Amino acid sequence: TLRAARPLAVPRALPGAYTHRFASTFALLEQRDGKLQPSAQNVVTAARTLGNPVVGFVAGKAAKEVAEQAAKIEGVDKVIYVASEAYEKGMPESYAPLVAENAPEDTTHILSVHSIFGKNVMPRLAALLDVQQVSDITAVESPDTFVRPMYAGNIIATVQSSEAKKLITVRQTAFKAAAVGSAAAAEIVEGKDSKHVGSVEWVEEHPAVSDMPDLATASKVVSGGRGLKSKENFDGLLIPLANAMGAGVGASRAAVDSGFADNSLQVGQTGKVVAPELYLCVGISGAIQHLAGMKDSKIIAVINKDPDAPIFQVADVGLVADLFEAVPEMTKKLQK
Numbered sequence: 458t459l460r461a462a463r464p465l466a467v468p469r470a471l472p473g474a475y476t477h478r479f480a481s482t483f484a485l486l487e488q489r490d491g492k493l494q495p496s497a498q499n500v501v502t503a504a505r506t507l508g509n510p511v512v513g514f515v516a517g518k519a520a521k522e523v524a525e526q527a528a529k530i531e532g533v534d535k536v537i538y539v540a541s542e543a544y545e546k547g548m549p550e551s552y553a554p555l556v557a558e559n560a561p562e563d564t565t566h567i568l569s570v571h572s573i574f575g576k577n578v579m580p581r582l583a584a585l586l587d588v589q590q591v592s593d594i595t596a597v598e599s600p601d602t603f604v605r606p607m608y609a610g611n612i613i614a615t616v617q618s619s620e621a622k623k624l625i626t627v628r629q630t631a632f633k634a635a636a637v638g639s640a641a642a643a644e645i646v647e648g649k650d651s652k653h654v655g656s657v658e659w660v661e662e663h664p665a666v667s668d669m670p671d672l673a674t675a676s677k678v679v680s681g682g683r684g685l686k687s688k689e690n691f692d693g694l695l696i697p698l699a700n701a702m703g704a705g706v707g708a709s710r711a712a713v714d715s716g717f718a719d720n721s722l723q724v725g726q727t728g729k730v731v732a733p734e735l736y737l738c739v740g741i742s743g744a745i746q747h748l749a750g751m752k753d754s755k756i757i758a759v760i761n762k763d764p765d766a767p768i769f770q771v772a773d774v775g776l777v778a779d780l781f782e783a784v785p786e787m788t789k790k791l792q793k
């Protein structure tokens with residue numbers, strides 16, 4: 458009789474999946490100058506794997522137009538936007554409280570890309586909401602368990618979060634870009650704005666302008682190191698090779714610190730993380746801090762005159778040669 462009195466079993470969703478009717482995943486989508494950044498598509502893929510409806514969020518001067526772009530990403534159910542110049546630069550002091558104000562109460566996860574923007578905004582948001590953040594994830598095991606590299610990629614940790622709201626930054630290269638449809642599929646809604654003012658003011662910026670493919674999203678990258686010896690060689694040898702290959706340009710920290718290349722080109726633990734189809738290292742030794750930014754590249758090719766350089770241990774193809782001979786020769790052949 459006891460058995461008969463038991464309620465009928467409730468149909469169960471996938472193990473660990475959220476079943477709350479209104480639960481949602483809130484995805485901060487980065488914009489610049491009214492253009493949705495490509496990372497938005499990777500963040501949506503990560504958000505999608507969590508199982509709840511995905512609500513995108515954009516703020517900035519032309520946020521309404523950006524919301525229209527975001528609404529076309531497959532897998533986005535709704536986009537909330539706040540159109541105001543005050544949030545254009547994503548200054549964390551004002552952007553974080555704006556996110557807290559707009560994230561639906563029943564949001565289970567708040568995601569952002571692990572870019573300068575995400576690394577700025579999310580810790581402040583975590584402090585505001587009094588939760589612990591999970592940073593730079595490369596995979597979702599379940600709605601509360603995530604995979605993330607630590608110690609420059611020497612350890613791959615699986616972490617479980619018991620927070621009611623999980624704040625997560627996502628490694629862009631680890632998640633496929635969600636497809637973009639031709640028509641808006643998601644609902645677009647204007648968000649709330651209590652006119653948050655931060656203690657920091659945006660004064661000016663001097664972005665490095667380049668017509669070369671963007672390092673973060675290029676399918677091929679040519680990176681130069683200290684072996685190039687000077688800025689003249691970096692500009693005169695490496696960049697023509699990259700142009701001939703249609704590749705983006707990267708650099709080691711030693712090359713950046715020596716003034717051969719702009720800081721925005723640095724690849725590695727303290728620079729950008731890239732995973733192109735082809736990564737060609739020229740005059741780079743292969744320090745672990747550099748490997749942390751490129752070792753997930755599909756094919757790693759190396760030009761180095763030292764056959765014992767550690768970079769050869771991760772290389773798929775290697776050329777032991779003096780770069781001052783090999784690079785001009787390769788460039789010439791490619792230009793033909």
Ligand code: FAD
Binds near residue numbers: 681685727779
């Ligand atoms: P080197 O190690 O000096 O290597 C130069 C290479 O060029 C050598 O292998 C040499 O054989 C080769 N070479 C020289 N002449 C020629 C020639 N004529 N032809 C062919 N080959 C030649 N580094 C990063 O890159 N990115 C990071 O984000 C980063 N973050 C760091 C964070 C921390 C906390 C620390 C401590 C270090 C970090 N570093 C980083 C620095 C890193 O440890 C190395 O010092 C740096 O990567 C070395 O750069 P490199 O390979 O260009 O120079």
